[in-house]
Amino acid sequence: DAGVTQSPTHLIKTRGQQVTLRCSPKSGHDTVSWYQQALGQGPQFIFQYYEEEERQRGNFPDRFSGHQFPNYSSELNVNALLLGDSALYLCASSLEGTETSTDTQYFGPGTRLTVL
Amino acid sequence: TQLLEQSPQFLSIQEGENLTVYCNSSSVFSSLQWYRQEPGEGPVLLVTVVTGGEVKKLKRLTFQFGDARKDSSLHITAAQPGDTGLYLCAGAVSGGSNYKLTFGKGTLLTVNP
Numbered sequence: 001d002a003g004v005t006q007s008p009t010h011l012i013k014t015r016g017q018q019v020t021l022r023c024s025p026k027s028g029h030d031t032v033s034w035y036q037q038a039l040g041q042g043p044q045f046i047f048q049y050y051e052e053e054e055r056q057r058g059n060f061p062d063r064f065s066g067h068q069f070p071n072y073s074s075e076l077n078v079n080a081l082l083l084g085d086s087a088l089y090l091c092a093s094s095l096e097g098t099e100t101s102t103d104t105q106y107f108g109p110g111t112r113l114t115v116l
Numbered sequence: 117t118q119l120l121e122q123s124p125q126f127l128s129i130q131e132g133e134n135l136t137v138y139c140n141s142s143s144v145f146s147s148l149q150w151y152r153q154e155p156g157e158g159p160v161l162l163v164t165v166v167t168g169g170e171v172k173k174l175k176r177l178t179f180q181f182g183d184a185r186k187d188s189s190l191h192i193t194a195a196q197p198g199d200t201g202l203y204l205c206a207g208a209v210s211g212g213s214n215y216k217l218t219f220g221k222g223t224l225l226t227v228n229p
Contacts, residue, residue: 004158033216042120042204042219043159056215090158092217104149105217107158 002027004093004108012114013081021076021111025093032074033105034066035090043090049074050096078113086115119143120207122220130228132194137223139205140187146210148188149217150179153202195227 005024013019025032031050035043045058049068068074072093078085089112092105121140129135139148147166151159163172165181165188172179176199178191192199202224206217 006158031215035217035219040221042206042221043217045216045218048215050215058216088156104147104161104164106161107151109158110156112156 004029004091004106006089006091006108006111008111009109010112010114012116014116015081015083017081017115018077018079019081019113021078021089021091021113022073023076023091023093023108024073025091026106029093029095029106030072031094031096032068032072033092033094034074034076035092035107036060037088037090037110039087046076081115083115086113088112120205120218120220122203122205122223124223125221126224126226128226128228129195131196133227135192135195135225137190137192137203137225138187139189139220141207142186143207143209144185145207146185147208148181148185149206149208150188150190151204151206153204153222159204192225195225197227197229200225200227 004026007022033048034046037043046060047054047057052068063079065077088110090110091108094105123138147164149164150162153159163179168183168185170181176193180189202222204219204222206219208217
């Protein structure tokens with residue numbers, strides 16, 4: 001049973017550049033959420049995708065955008081990178097349709113983004 | 117705004133000791149998850165609690181959800197070095213248009229051999 005996978009594992013960019021991070025959900029899951037985890041902090045919710053649409057967004061600027069594909073995989077795009085965007089970006093998947101399914105999210109290993 | 121406060125923030129103990137980590141909020145959650153995270157990796161789900169007063173056991177770990185579903189605790193018995201890691205609690209509010217998990221800042225546990 002394949003778990004949540006993310007690519008790349010590490011990425012180094014410079015200020016002003018753009019980055020795309022990728023996520024494949026756990027087998028059988030249809031919902032993908034993205035979180036940003038700064039050093040020493042808990043993950044912060046960026047947004048969630050279900051049925052190829054963004055259905056909830058956290059307090060992140062429009063520079064953060066995403067996409068979900070028909071096979072449920074997802075991308076996170078960040079434009080005009082700032083030094084403060086350096087963080088571990090986590091993808092989590094869940095299955096819509098049961099009472100607590102969306103509450104229980106399974107996380108991937110993350111992508112470590114460093115902005116210089 | 118829903119906030120989860122975890123305490124203590126740091127905990128360093130000797131192998132064999134017992135410990136309790138707390139997760140508190142002024143908000144009611146429909147469920148609460150506990151995760152363990154190791155450096156450079158994603159959080160790994162330990163347990164989900166959904167009923168007020170619920171107690172779940174996972175080997176030496178005991179999780180409790182408060183009666184009012186505003187708080188939770190994690191108790192570890194006879195801690196081992198392999199328990200070292202960042203313990204995160206996360207709350208969810210089901211229904212409506214709220215699907216996110218709200219995380220605490222975590223408790224960094226170090227178990228010394």
